[in-house]
Amino acid sequence: MPKILTQLAADKTDSTAALQLNQVLGLKQKIEKFNLTSRETEVALLWIQDFDYRTISKQLLISEHTTRATIKNIYFRTKVNSKASLLLKIFFSVDAT
Numbered sequence: 001m002p003k004i005l006t007q008l009a010a011d012k013t014d015s016t017a018a019l020q021l022n023q024v025l026g027l028k029q030k031i032e033k034f035n036l037t038s039r040e041t042e043v044a045l046l047w048i049q050d051f052d053y054r055t056i057s058k059q060l061l062i063s064e065h066t067t068r069a070t071i072k073n074i075y076f077r078t079k080v081n082s083k084a085s086l087l088l089k090i091f092f093s094v095d096a097t
Helices: 003-010 017-030 039-049 053-060 065-077 083-091
Strands: none
Touching: 003 039, 017 083, 039 053, 039 083, 053 065, 053 083, 065 083
8 A cells, every 4th residue: 555545544533534545545546547656656646636746755755856757757657748637537538638
């Protein structure tokens, strides 16, 4: 299980965290169809929830450069060129590129 999901699952007593966990698990299922690596999945989950590079880097304990490179890899592997296109593809199976 990706780190972010583990952290959310550890705080099951908080109803907000439980709701977030359900939302993230739903997102994870949608992202899994693209066969991303576990790190790419972690970054994608945060990226599509509108976290910025710095926040993602701090959350996952990686550099901002690594975060940017991972997002570029996600775009390449999903055949999109923007966050908006990625969101359309994940949620609506629309190829907007």
